[in-house]
Amino acid sequence: MTDFTRTRAAFHLPEGVTYLDGNSLGxxxxxxxxxxxxxxxxxxxEQLIRGWNSAGWYAQPRRVGDRIARLIGAGEGQVVMGDTLSxxxxxxxxxxxxxxxxxxxxLSDSGNFPSDLYVAEGLAGAVDAELRVVRPEEVADAITDDLAVLMLTEVDYRTGRRHDMAALTARAHQAGALAVWDLAHSAGAVDVDLLGVDADFxxxxxxxxxxxxxxxxAFIWTHPRHSDAAAPILQGWMGHAAPFAFDLDYRPAAGIERMRVGTPPVIAMTALDAALDVWDGVELADLRARSIELSEAFITGVQENCPDLVLNSPRHPAQRGSQVSFLHPQGYAVMQALIAEGVIGDFRAPDVLRFGFAPLYNDVSDIERAVDTLARILRDGSWDDPRFHQRAKVT
Incomplete structure (x- = not known):
C-alpha cells in the first residue's frame, strides 16, 4: 500500500493554502x-564542462526517462527527456x-490542447498533409482508411474527459494509421499503460x-517497433549517431536517442529527478483509487452546496482523469475570490472553474475546505468584488 502521508510530507505546501492546481503546476x-x-x-x-562526463549530464535524459517510463507503462530505454512538450x-x-x-x-479533436493543434496545423502545411478536427465524441467514427496519424490528448484539459486509449488505438491500427498520445494530464495522474494498449508514440x-x-x-516515448525507423523532421545534434564527430550530414542515433534535439536542461532535470524520488514506492493502482475518492467527494460536495455551478466533467470516474471542472458565467471572478481565500484552482475560458486532484499531496481535508470555501463565496456574493474581475495575463 502506498503511504500518502509520506508523500504529502515530501512537498512544500504553503501555510494556509489548499492547492488544487497540480494539474497545471505541481x-x-x-x-x-x-x-x-x-x-x-x-x-x-567545481567540474565545469567536465560535468557532461564526470557528473553524467549527457546521459541524464535517458536515465531520467527510465524513471518516467514506470509511470506510463513503458519499458527501459524507451523514453528520453528534453525540450518542450510542443x-x-x-x-x-x-x-x-x-x-x-x-x-x-x-486527425485530432476539438478538446485537444490548442498548442497541439497549432503544432499539427503548422506541420500539415509544411508536409502537404491535412489536419482534421472533430468533436471528441466523433473521433472513433472519423477514423477512416485515409488516416495517417491519430493525435489525441488522453485527458481533456478543460473537462477532464478521458479518451479510451486502448479502443481508439486499436481502431486506428485497424484503419492502417498510427496513434500519438499526449499524456500531459495523464502522466502521474491516471493508470497509463502504453505497451499494454499498443500505442505508437x-x-x-x-x-x-x-x-x-x-x-x-518534456518526454517522448516510441514503441520499440518504430524506434529505429522513426524519422522526425526536427533533427538536432544530440539526436545524431555521433554528435561529437560533427558530421555535416545527419545520421540518426539508434532507438529513442534519435528523439533528442538540443542540449538538455541539466538544472531543470536535476529538480525533476528529485521530484521522481517521491514516486518511489507509489503504486499506480493506489494512486488512481485515491484520485477517484477525492474527485468523487469534491463533485458530491459541490453539487450539494453550490447549486449555481454546473458540472463540466463526466460524472462517472472511469470516464475522467484526475481533474474536475464546473461552469459559472463569472467563473474567472469566482476563481480569483477562491484563490484569495487560499484555495487555489484555475480558470479556463470562457467560464470553466478547474480543479486538479493529486493524491501525492491532496487529502480529504483539502476537499472539505475547498467545498466549504467555494460554497461561502457563492452564497455571500464576495466573488463580485471589482478586483476579482480584473484579468491577469495568466489565468
Missing amino acids: PMPVAATARVADMMRDEWA IKVFQAVSAARALRPDRRVI AVGCTYKYINGGPGAP
Missing part, C-alpha cells in the same frame, strides 16, 4: 532545493506521418502531476 518537492543547490555547487561550479508533439507527429507516406490526414510534460517545476522538460 508544488515544489522539499528535496529539490538541496538537490539543485548540490548540483550547482558540486557539479557545475517540440515533442512535433517530433512524434512528424515521425508518425513519415511512417505513413502514402496518407495525408492527421507518446509525449508528455513533467511540471504538472509529476511535479518537476515550471518549465520542466
